[in-house]
Amino acid sequence: MNAAQTLEQLGRAGVLAIVRLDSAEQLLRVAEAVAEGGVTALEFTLTTPGALEALRQSIRRLPSSMLLGAGTVLDAASARAAIQAGAQLIVSPTLVPEVAAVCREADVLCLPAGLTPTELQAAWALGTGLVKLFPASVGGPSYLREVRAPLPHLRLVPTGGVSVDNAAAFMQAGAFALGVGSALVDRALVAAGAWAALTDRARRLADAVGSAR
16 A cells, blocks of 8 residues: 555544554554444554554454554654554654655655644645644644645644544544544553443544544
8 A cells, every 4th residue: 555545545534543552462452442433543653662563463463444554753763664564654743854755765654743834834845745733732623724724735633632522623624634542542441451442432533523524
């Protein structure tokens, strides 16, 4: 799958689950639980020890309809390692031009981040096709709407503070998709093995995004 195909798939999914845990032991089980609820795009953050090996295993064991990426990618070496592990999407919390360059060379979708209009436009100018608005909690849906008024070409994925309660508002403000972390993948639920609860959260989030479109 190339970057353009991944972009299209993420747009259809509407939600990118951000999975950040203390260990990689439960990453595959989390992916299965949220997928059952209709969230089929996930990023395993590199702050989770063992994330890349879990990514390799998940790609082998999960359906090909799942979109699996690596998050918190901060340098070119990490981007290459994630792509070699099979990541279809590379996500950063900042704007790192060398990461975008690695992704362009490999034809893998890159999602750099910015907050101000200047940062967001600079990220877009790297040719990534998609930019993460982070942290989206700073301005909320109204900020997203105001940024896109003069910059309607930006495809933005608000991340940080996004939940089922404001998902519809972000989509209606012009979000391309939503990045959702702890409001979906709650560490306490994972520790308790409350997979049905995770599936329910995913279902409610996917329904909220679908209804807002």
